[in-house]
Amino acid sequence: FLSLWPLICAINHFLLTNLRSCTLLDYRWEEERATDGSKWSFLEHKGPVMAAPYEPLPSNVRFFYDGKQMKLSPEAEEVATFFAKMLDHEYTTKDTFRKNFFKDWRKEMTSEEKSKITDLKKCNFNEMGEYFKVQSEARKAMTKDDKLKIKVENERLLQEYGFCIMDNHKERIANFRIEPPGLFRGRGDHPKMGMLKRRIRPEDIIINCSKGSKQPKPPTGTKWKEVRHDNKVTWLVSWTENIQGAIKYIMLNPSSRIKGEKDWQKYETARNLKKCVERLRNQYREDWKSKEMRIRQRAVALYFIDKLALRAGNEKEEGESADTVGCCSLRVEHINLYPEKDGQDFVVEFDFLGKDSIRYYNKVPVEKRVFKNLQLFMENKQPEDDLFDRLNTSILNKHLQELMDGLTAKVFRTYNASITLQQQLKELTTDENLPAKILSYNRANRAVAILCNHQRAQPKTFEKSMQNLQTKIDAKKDQLSDAKRDVKSKKAVERLEEQLMKLEVQATDREENKQIALGTSKLNYLDPRISVAWCKKWGIPIEKIYNKTQREKFAWAIDMAEDDYEF
DNA sequence: TTAAGGACTTAGCAATCGCGCG
DNA sequence: CGCGCGATTGCTAAGTCCTTAA
Numbered sequence: 096f097l098s099l100w101p102l103i104c105a106i107n108h109f110l111l112t113n114l115r116s117c118t119l120l121d122y123r124w125e126e127e128r129a130t131d132g133s134k135w136s137f138l139e140h141k142g143p144v145m146a147a148p149y150e151p152l153p154s155n156v157r158f159f160y161d162g163k164q165m166k167l168s169p170e171a172e173e174v175a176t177f178f179a180k181m182l183d184h185e186y187t188t189k190d191t192f193r194k195n196f197f198k199d200w201r202k203e204m205t206s207e208e209k210s211k212i213t214d215l216k217k218c219n220f221n222e223m224g225e226y227f228k229v230q231s232e233a234r235k236a237m238t239k240d241d242k243l244k245i246k247v248e249n250e251r252l253l254q255e256y257g258f259c260i261m262d263n264h265k266e267r268i269a270n271f272r273i274e275p276p277g278l279f280r281g282r283g284d285h286p287k288m289g290m291l292k293r294r295i296r297p298e299d300i301i302i303n304c305s306k307g308s309k310q311p312k313p314p315t316g317t318k319w320k321e322v323r324h325d326n327k328v329t330w331l332v333s334w335t336e337n338i339q340g341a342i343k344y345i346m347l348n349p350s351s352r353i354k355g356e357k358d359w360q361k362y363e364t365a366r367n368l369k370k371c372v373e374r375l376r377n378q379y380r381e382d383w384k385s386k387e388m389r390i391r392q393r394a395v396a397l398y399f400i401d402k403l404a405l406r407a408g409n410e411k412e413e414g415e416s417a418d419t420v421g422c423c424s425l426r427v428e429h430i431n432l433y434p435e436k437d438g439q440d441f442v443v444e445f446d447f448l449g450k451d452s453i454r455y456y457n458k459v460p461v462e463k464r465v466f467k468n469l470q471l472f473m474e475n476k477q478p479e480d481d482l483f484d485r486l487n488t489s490i491l492n493k494h495l496q497e498l499m500d501g502l503t504a505k506v507f508r509t510y511n512a513s514i515t516l517q518q519q520l521k522e523l524t525t526d527e528n529l530p531a532k533i534l535s536y537n538r539a540n541r542a543v544a545i546l547c548n549h550q551r552a553q554p555k556t557f558e559k560s561m562q563n564l565q566t567k568i569d570a571k572k573d574q575l576s577d578a579k580r581d582v583k584s585k586k587a588v589e590r591l592e593e594q595l596m597k598l599e600v601q602a603t604d605r606e607e608n609k610q611i612a613l614g615t616s617k618l619n620y621l622d623p624r625i626s627v628a629w630c631k632k633w634g635i636p637i638e639k640i641y642n643k644t645q646r647e648k649f650a651w652a653i654d655m656a657e658d659d660y661e662f
Numbered sequence: 663t664t665a666a667g668g669a670c671t672t673a674g675c676a677a678t679c680g681c682g683c684g
Numbered sequence: 685c686g687c688g689c690g691a692t693t694g695c696t697a698a699g700t701c702c703t704t705a706a
Contacts, residue, residue, distance in 0.1 A: 270696080272694095279697090328669065338697095342667080346669090407700065409700065409701085411699095419698085452698095453673085504701090505699095550674085551674065560689075615672070615674080644692075664706085666703100666705080668701105668702085669703095672697100672699065674695105675696100678693075680689105680691085681688105
């Protein structure tokens with residue numbers, strides 16, 4: 096294997112460079128597209144990689160019920176291992192999780208097991224849990240050669256299943272592996288946490304490819320649920336998941352033509368909004384005065400979406416998922432009104448759980464008319480009543496569609512994120528050294544992340560890593576003063592000063608960033624042409640802003656944007 | 663008009679990678 | 685050369701919005 100590796104790398108490199116030059120040569124971003132709603136005319140792929148089959152535990156790894164050893168049937172044992180693997184996780188202490196798990200686990204038991212195992216508290220999974228810990232330690236301690244074997248096998252799988260042919264292009268597939276079975280982990284206070292996510296069989300899977308293509312073969316002795324040839328959609332494989340009954344898809348990587356073009360289109364729609372946003376703002380200000388309640392509600396909601404970059408807020412079925420809201424689904428209990436607070440007039444305090452149960456907390460002064468309207472909307476309502484009872488996302492989006500072609504609520508997030516980046520870059524970038532410019536970029540990015548409420552848990556290692564950095568800074572300062580004493584080494588002093596500045600910038604950046612996630616806005620909300628243009632204008636290598644994956648995703652923008660690009 | 667189904671984008675966290683350091 | 689950490693990637697849940705059907 097060691098001798099094979101360089102060859103594999105060489106082949107891989109050849110393929111990648113070949114693909115890249117292909118992109119450059121044929122300008123696939125500028126190819127003509129069909130107008131009949133079809134997404135492709137040829138699609139060929141190898142189908143999904145199925146999850147690895149269950150391997151029963153060795154007989155020395157035991158399960159105990161009520162203190163007594165018990166040999167479980169393979170089906171019940173598999174589900175038990177899912178729980179055992181999560182023993183250290185907070186999830187397994189939660190009532191809902193345990194209840195859902197136990198209910199679903201019992202469904203997999205033989206009738207004998209079912210009659211014996213009646214109380215989760217009496218189940219002892221410790222040996223199983225230990226076994227998996229030892230296994231994962233062993234994996235970490237594997238020899239180089241064994242690690243390489245795994246790497247080679249993964250690479251082989253990627254080469255075989257990780258690509259497809261769509262309309263003359265070899266494209267990378269995003270998620271070509273079928274999700275393995277396990278226990279459902281919802282986010283936040285999810286009523287279904289702990290339920291069994293069942294194993295997906297070939298009989299559950301729908302394959303989508305073109306008629307003339309070589310069809311993917313199901314594993315021997317099995318059949319696909321269906322093979323269809325629908326070129327009005329972009330997915331290659333789909334199946335229905337058993338927790339929410341939702342459909343899951345295998346689709347292409349963001350670097351693909353089909354995703355890139357869609358992304359480009361998204362930013363073009365946002366730029367169209369830029370052209371008419373003042374008109375729209377005047378319109379909703381007028382509508383605050385409407386004699387119709389539904390119009391006032393629509394106008395106030397739109398104002399929030401525009402000013403605060405709130406999500407649309409579709410209705411959700413109660414009890415099916417965590418209780419989270421967006422703009423249209425805000426309830427009376429999610430806001431507080433203060434005619435005067437901290438020296439500001441007409442302050443609205445927002446406090447609610449948004450997507451992924453991330454808390455949105457914000458205090459904002461608003462126009463008097465908005466404030467009065469909110470008071471009106473809240474009159475005679477209970478805390479759990481809808482704030483905008485005459486509004487939903489479908490009504491709002493229908494209205495937006497009339498104001499501008501292609502306009503929906505989420506376009507405001509894209510527009511406000513991108514315009515903020517552009518403005519902030521203009522404001523913050525100074526003609527300093529490279530690290531200072533990068534810091535400016537990150538600060539502009541950060542302003543957007545704060546606007547969009549993209550948070551992350553403070554890394555567990557944050558305090559320590561800040562300390563380490565401080566130690567480095569102190570050491571560098573010492574070095575510097577030593578060097579300064581030594582009159583001969585003027586060059587060395589300069590170099591040390593630069594290194595020290597770099598470290599200090601890094602520390603500032605990291606501190607400001609501890610609870611903010613920049614990745615989401617960078618990947619989904621910021622027109623990449625703004626960043627490409629900024630790099631060109633200031634002579635900054637694009638690699639400083641975008642890593643390899645990001646450069647692949649934004650290849651279209653890197654190809655087309657010049658230094659004078661205006662969002 | 664509403665509900666359900668379907669397709670696609672957006673999201674944070676966990677696992678893994680790979681680089682700089684002693 | 686191994687270790688530890690930050691960076692990157694993988695995973696899949698959770699949104700948005702459109703279409704279809706009753």
